[in-house]
Amino acid sequence: MPKFKLNTDILIIGGGASGICAAIGAKRENGNLNITIAERLPRIGKKILSTGNGRCNLGNVNIASEFYHGSVENVMQIISDTQDTVGFFESLGVLCTHDSEGRMYPYSNSANTVLNAMRMFLNQEEITELCDFDVCSIEKASGKFKVSNGEEYIVAEKIIIAAGGYAAPSMGTDGSMMKLLCGMGHKIITPTAAIAPLCVNPNDVKGLKGVRVKAAVSAFSGVSFLAKEIGEVQFNENNISGICIFNLAYLYPEYKNLVISLDLMPELTINELEKLLLKIKKIRLQFQSEEFVSGIFNRNLSSFLIKKCHIDKTCRISEISDDKIHTLAKNIKRLEFKITASSLWKNAQITHGGICGECVDLNLQSKFFKGMYLCGEILDVDGICGGYNLTWAWSSGLWAGKNAAKKSEDIYAENK
Ligand SMILES: Cc1cc2nc3c(=O)[nH]c(=O)nc-3n(C[C@H](O)[C@H](O)[C@H](O)COP(=O)(O)OP(=O)(O)OC[C@H]3O[C@@H](n4cnc5c(N)ncnc54)[C@H](O)[C@@H]3O)c2cc1C
Known part of the structure; x- marks a missing residue:
């Protein structure tokens, strides 16, 4: 039987671009919350370090709906309502620049600068990074989530699933969380290799x-x-x-x-x-x-x-x-x-398809499980090459985090 590990207000499953931003979004919305990121790899943010050939093409000056595919209804609203990319990174002390084609990078030209700044925030705000925790089951009972890796379990008021898709499995993403969500009633748009x-x-x-x-x-x-x-x-x-x-x-x-x-x-x-x-x-x-x-x-x-x-x-x-x-x-x-x-998944940068937009509301909350939010590549949203996918990951993470951190009654009022 799995042993009790910890209690947390918000548990984020997956410590990639969207998961880290979900933690930042939640903490900025409500500084009193206790937030934990569960990551299956020994460290969070491994994929971020490989993006843009190590330079991290973190956004694009020309963001428009025509550069995205998928079934999530309010992609552009989420991108424009969350902080603009430059402003967001400036708020973490990271200076950005862009090339002649509009691709945005950290001024340092190093992805490490981006991950380091985000981890500094997590550290300062006492957000727990629980690494080597490979989530294999999620249950909801008595209004709380019980999330387990088979040996230990975490109890959370709310969860944000930011576990990515199938692309680049050596970076922790093999689609297992998509399958788990499918088993819990969520519809999947067949995942295929994109940016490949x-x-x-x-x-x-x-x-x-x-x-x-x-x-x-x-x-x-x-x-x-x-x-x-x-x-x-x-x-x-x-x-x-x-x-x-x-x-x-x-x-x-x-x-x-x-x-x-x-x-x-x-x-x-x-x-x-x-x-x-x-x-x-x-x-x-x-x-x-x-x-x-x-x-x-x-x-x-x-x-x-x-x-x-x-x-x-x-x-x-x-x-x-x-x-x-x-x-x-x-x-x-x-x-x-x-x-x-x-291409094989190992050669792809992104997953086309994923959890269908019909399964989440405008706050990115699951329509089947109240208190469960989804963000990033696990959802059926993908963009073209040039910073569009990280833009979605940061924005949807901030959005899901912010909404998860609101009191349920506030969300209800906004939805009305
Ligand atoms: C080589 C490469 C280069 C890229 N370059 C760019 C670029 O320059 N610009 C751009 O916009 N996009 C780029 N992308 C795409 C971009 O990296 C993704 O869009 C983005 O990382 C998706 O963020 P995410 O948080 O949704 O998922 P991910 O970053 O994939 O993070 C998911 C995390 O969840 C963890 N996880 C998965 N399952 C579990 C589980 N069961 N339990 C616990 N943890 C779990 C994984 O280990 C991983 O850390 C690139 C992708 C690759 C592979």
Whole structure:
């Protein structure tokens, strides 16, 4: 039988970005509360340290609903009603800056600065960090929650579940809490890997490993257009990646026949491109076909294009017919790759899907268990790459914490 461990007013399950912010939000709302964070790993905030390649892309100056997917109704209200990101971090003594594309970082360029500042707050406010506590059961009896790791249990008036999703399991997130909530009656929108590479048949990218190219990237389901991004695409042995691909990854497996099409020269129309190729032909007449577009693209990419258009690599450029030039132009404007699979969870940064927005009210309180709140990646909300996911994690954490710390009667009055 599990042994009694401690009593707390608010127990937060998961010491990641949203869980730590939930503790901050709750304490700022009501300084008298006793708050505990239960984290399964030996330390809180492990994932925060890996974000933005160790620099922590903690927000974006351009936050708008179009950059988020999911079923939670009031995402933008939560983001705008909680403190603005810069203001929030300034309140913890952290200075922020942003790059030319609007991505926000700590001025120090170190994720450690962010985690350190949040832990200083927890320490100052005597919020308990209970690490190595892997929650495996939650029960509600006599109006209180009993949360156990199998050996010990905690009794809490209210709980905030901030246990993340399935992405990056080496950082403590394997979806187990989502499954537990599902067993307690919450509906799950099928989780899939997002902000992740997309898998392709290795034969389709043979010779391209290591190539990086700027392109306009469109996603199609069969012939139906789904979405477009512009950015750098990186080719690997069996997948394609880069921020623009990451941002489209959520589309698979919803669209099993997903095709990614690259326009390698978006600034030219196909006619302009054909004219350019004819001009290059005149300049390079006596050279081998492999050199035809080697003045435009990386050598491996130019050889790949020649091969894809069935142009004999040993023939001279003078021998390349107008038909072949047309085919080459078409491939440069629409180089297609059929997506064969999602990435493994270990390669994904975020979970698309999760606990359905229908299961929580506007305060992020579970509709099935009064006093249980949810925040962060465990909910069916995900954003594109560029600071949007941490923005949701901080904001939803502050929001859930603030609401959990209010007296039940206050919440009731606001909801009326
Ligand atoms: C490599 C990488 C880089 C990223 N870079 C960025 C970036 O630069 N900008 C950005 O906006 N987003 C980034 N993200 C996404 C961002 O990290 C997440 O959106 C965010 O961390 C989600 O916060 P969360 O608190 O909801 O979940 P998490 O940060 O995943 O925290 C959940 C916590 O709960 C704990 N936990 C889980 N189950 C239990 C349990 N049963 N009992 C106790 N504890 C439990 C976990 O150990 C974990 O510490 C990145 C993600 C990865 C993986």
